[in-house]
Amino acid sequence: MNCGLEQVEISWGGRRILAELRRTRRRVLRVEVRPAGNVVVIAPCGVEMEAIQQRVKRKCPWIFREIDRIASRPAVTPTRHFVSGETHLLLGKPYRLSVEQSDQPEVRIDGTRLRLLTPQPGNSSECSELMKAFYTSTARTVFRERLDALAPPFLRKGMTYPSLVILAMSKRWGSYTTNDRVILNVDLVRASPSLIDYVICHELAHGFYGDHGKEWQNLLSTVMPDWERRKARLEALLR
DSSP, X not given: OEEEEEEEEEEETTEEEEEXXXXXXXXXXXXXXXXXXXXXXXXXXXXXXXXXXHXXXXXXXXXXXXXXXXXXXXXXXXXXXXXXXXXXXXXXXXXXXXXXXXXXOEEEEETTEEEEEESOTTOHHHHHHHHHHHHXXXXXXXXXXHHHHHSHHHHHTTOOOOEEEEEXXXXXXXXXXXXXXXXXXXXXXXXXXXXXXXXXXXXXXXXXXXXXXXXXXXXXXXXXXXXXXXXXXXXXXXX
16 A cells, blocks of 8 residues: 655765655565666655665665666667568577568578568568568477576586467566476577576576575576676666
């Protein structure tokens, strides 16, 4: 239950921002830096502003580091219209799209080009569907290969070999379900194999720990010591 809406000033190192303060019935104070760079402080009802500011102050280095990281990201990938000349990513590599007339619909790689062959080169919806089918087919092969390669350390800890599900997801790269399924976003096929590996290991670690707490971090660090660097690269690359 929400108890009202306020603002809290956050100052650190000469910098100052106003964060949205949300009061709730929950007992734990939480600070969130949203994908757009805005900050939300969620605090229990009844806690004095001074106490909130003192607790938020301890998080200031992290807050402004997250704000700077978000601000340094490249611009959001523009909407694709599936016309010749566009650049499309596949496994971390950029390819120039070439839309061509053909009686046999197909998408294939030709050097640095993605050749999209279709009976209707002017039909963007048809071209989009062909590209989605190509990405999905590639994802099935690559994601399975990477899961097979990355699973052994987790299996040795007692994990049941998970099934793989590939879906189009709007807000996350993957998830691990309670019935031992690794679900991966098909759009992840645009990333390099090293970043795909990060997402898979991230989800496999959730097979043992449901949150992102210290135990989860320690497990992930054991199998992938540079996971934080890969995470930052993924967030910067695919937006």
